[in-house]
Amino acid sequence: MPELAEVEYYRRQWLPALGETVSRTHIRPSARVFRNTAPDRIPAAVEGHDFREALAHGKQMLFRFGDDAWLLIRLGMAGKLERGDPAMVPAKHDHLVLFTAKHALAFNDYRMFGSTTLVESAKLPDFWRNLPPMPHEPGFTRDHVGTFLRRRAKAPVKAVLLIQERFPGIGNWMADEVLWRARIHPAYPAGRILGRKLSDLHRSLREVTEDALRVIAPDWSDPPDDWLFNHRWRDGGTCPATGKPLRRETIGGRTTCYSPAHQKWPPGLRRASMDGGT
Template identity: 30%
Template sequence: MPELPEVETIARGLKPLILGKKIIQTSILYSGILHTDRNDFQTNLPGSMVTDVRRRAKLLIIDLDQARHLIFHLKMTGKVWIPPAESQPDKHTHLLFTFEDGTRMFFQDQRKFGYCALFDSPGLESWKFFAGLGPEPLLISEQEFVGLFTPKKARIKALLLDQKHIAGIGNIYADESLFMAGIHPETPANQVSLKRLRKLYFSLKEVLSSSIQAGGSSFRNYRDAQGYSGMFQENFLVYGKKGHCCPKCDSTLESRKVAGRSSCVCPSCQLLHPDLEGSEHE
């Protein structure tokens, strides 16, 4: 699933390509991808001008004039991009937007888990999902970050993945930042030392920023706004590396289930609290 760095990369790539342009036509090839009224979508989008392209959590937001907002949640395999002029929509293209200069933007999603919605500003602010998002990890202060975790008894990785607690982090960047900070993902947050929490704060910022600079992480489906793959997967320390040697100590990396997700950990560098030693391995 595209996480914060991938969606941020898409937003930054799209912005110079569509900013200030008017949408003149929308084509709905699969209406199930819409989480909004179809008639409203088709009636109100044509003639709208793009005023900004941004990200909030894992949402791609295209701001339009007249205080309207086009929202995309990419979920597992969604892609919003500007294809080459000669490209034709394939079976996974569900929405097609045509701009006044002939530029076209495709929303494709192989598994159809993603969605698109159109909101006015009051509707966006009152949308339960949007209103419930936690703070942005690249904007929150160190003090605020530590304060999010110190009172919580939940396992720290579960909190990192909880979009209501802190927004935009998924499995990749949770595993990488916890390893960099030397924290076992099953450790209750209120049992992590202040020193480790501060280290996690800076580790998370570092790994997110580095991934954005590398264009995100690509596996099967993720591509940026122009169809290019990200490169950060080449820099993974532990994610997806069960059975490999730890890059710090040469211990064998292990996998556990935390909050329903696979977690790759080093049993030497990320010590588990003794009370949790009975946790089931994957």
């Protein structure tokens, strides 16, 4: 489920336990989510230490315990963070659970595309300090977007928006929402988005990110019906802007939903394989 806004929601699930001491851990060391780390080290690294920081950036989270233990968590396709009471009994897919006097903090992921990594460091890990700006942050400028689109000039813009090194936190549904709001065809070559269209795309990235955070992060509210979101997977879904039918296609390897009437293919360039559709 998790893109930037859902990740922020999950980070907040663990937040009430900040300042509490980890007294006990439950771990399923054979779970694939530990493939990048040594799970045996986790209990000793966090038990007896206080839960000190909870950070989120794009699709990843970083939690600090005591002076020098950090847990990096990526949720993959189906991962979740949950908070229960200390008597909570770990279920089948609760691969990591941290117990304090008042809470149980669980990392649950039945598909195990997610992962967690123990980082033992007295300071914020370097890779975290060097992360690219998220779309709602000040460094995320129009030029920042334009430069990257030119570097991937021939790729469909939809595929480019999914690249985390430049668009941290943008996933499949947010990318579709962004393009729909900016009225850009998802298969259009990234390098041909210039001038006013580039401004539209940049603005849409900021707005969708800010709106998604506002709506989803506090309590996982449903987005309003004037977003593409509520219409995108329903068979026979219609565009909230035009009332015309939505279309689903695989673009950049992912199922993509767009509104052909709203996101027209600009004149002057033919689509590579499929017909343009206006």
